Structure formats: structure tokens, C-alpha cells
Amino acid sequence: MILGHDSIAVASPWVRRFVPAIPKDGRVLDLACGTGRHTALLASLGHQILAVDQDISMVESLKSNSIQIQALDLEGSDWPLLNQQFSGIVVTNYLYRPFLDELPKMLTEGGVLIYETFADGNAEFGKPSNPNFLLKSGELLALAHRSDLRVIAYEDIYLDHPKPAMVQRICAVKGHLKGCVPLQFGG
Template structure:
């Protein structure tokens, strides 16, 4: 897959809010999979730390702005403790024991962009296990108890690329340094 194909496959939610991430610092692409969002962020001039339990799918990404690290994200200890990021991007991943760590890892002005499956998704297939589905307003509650300013939030049914219940948020620690494009396409 060519690099531009990976960028094209990036989540429209992440594409919409990526510009809000401050240019200084490092962006964490948590549970990055094949790196579709790491590639998008690097193409926008951001430095990215892409982490996953298996980073073999990242071998095709040849960008000096992307550092890949293989980490156990579901072990007894949080492997990113004490690190700070100008942005954190998470899609299609939920591991509640460390969910509250994410807002603490944002630098001042840092942006959290999170999107994953929500309660009700079992009707459409996998994931169907409640451990991997966000409860109603769970991301909103995370932002509120962490003192993040919510820029945008949705808990909705999507029919593309396949039917799913999805919850997503863009929130900032402190004041927004980047910008949000007025138009939302894709």
C-alpha cells in the first residue's frame, strides 16, 4: 500500500482535528495498527511516536518523523508513564485500565483525538464484547473529570465504511493552539 493510500484511509474525524495539534512536541498514535494516522500526522509536519503491541505493519512507513515502538499496552504497568505529548490519537482501541492516563499525558495545549466503537455496536457485528465498547458518554466523562476542554463530541451511528456505533471526541488541555478547519469533508 502506498503512503498516500494510508493517508486516504485515515479516519475523517482524525483528519478533521489533526490541524488542532500543536506543531511542537511529539504526537502519540496509540495502538497505531498499520500506521494510517501516524502517516497522516507526519505528512502534516508533526513528529509521531507510533506504538502498538506489534509494529511489523509499520515497516512500510519510511518517514523520519515517525518513531515506532513495540509496547505492551495491556500489561500491569503503563509503559508510557511520565511521558508527555502535544497530541494523542486513538482509534478503534479501548483498554479501560489506562484510559484515565491519557489526559494526564497531554502537554499544555495538547489535543486528545479519540474515536472507537460504542455501546450498541454488537447489533452490527464486532466488536461486540462490552469490554471493547464505550459506555454512553464515556469519552465525554473522561474529558470532564480530567479538566479537558471539549472541542467536539459525538456518540452516533455511522453507516460508512460499515455500519457501527461510534463515540468520538476532540478535547484540549488548556487552550487550543492549533486551528479547526471550518469544512468537514469525507
């Protein structure tokens, strides 16, 4: 299967920057994968991916030997990914606090969490504006701290592209960096 460059081109710059840190062995979870822009990026880099979302209609065409797709209720009473392990987890533009602490538990040793979503103050620029969908100041740092993840990079910033927004994002590793590709900074 050939993945479109358009999908990869719209991948988050934050995710593109840190995805090389994800170890090649094991599967990568694209949580709340939406249109599959990060699934396509991960597949282009040779990863095995589990792409999950409540509605998978936008990503079904990406299904391949390296991409498994599952429709899951990520906001039900039980965590649908319990006891699964991943070498990387990518989450963008999604927040459901009741299961946030489950993510670090699913990382294998050396696994990488790349998380980016809207933060407090975003209501000034439009949706999402509901505090339930906005990270509180330092919330991803607190998650990393209580989960014993090593923070590689963290930002809580205003972005003006692709549209004005307040965003919080983190790249963190469980345990040691063994097997990770050295990161290239500055781009």
C-alpha cells in the same frame, strides 16, 4: 521517505477533521497505531510521531526521522508510556479502560486528544461486541470532564460507512487553545 496517499486516504474522517488542531511543537502519540494510517497522515502534516502497538510489523516501513515506532504491551500491568508528554494523542478503534485516564495526563498544555472507537450498541452490527471493548454512553465526555479537558467536538452516533457501527468520538484540548490552527468545519 514518501508516504503513500492510500494510507492517508483511509485515515478516519474524524481524525482528518481535527488533526489540524494539534500543535506542531512536541510529539504526537498514535496509540495502538495498527497499519499506520494516522501515523502517515500526521507525518504528512509535519508532526513528529511516536507510533506504538503490540505488533508493529505493519508500520515498521514508516520509520523515519519524524516517525519513531515502538512495540509496547499496552495492556500489561504497568502503563508503558508513564511520564511521557505529547502535544497530541490519536486513538482509533482501541479501548483498554485500565489506562484510559492516563491519556489526558500525557498531554502538554494546549495538547489535543482525538479519540474514536466503538460504542454500546455495536454488537447489533458485528464485532467488536464484547462490552469491554465498547464505550459506554457518555464515557469519553466523562473522561474529558474528570481530566479538565475542553471538549471541541463529541459524537455518540451510528455510522453506516465503512461498515455499520456504533461509534463514540471526541476531540478535546488540555487547557488553552494556544498555538492551535483554527479548525475548518463542514467537511
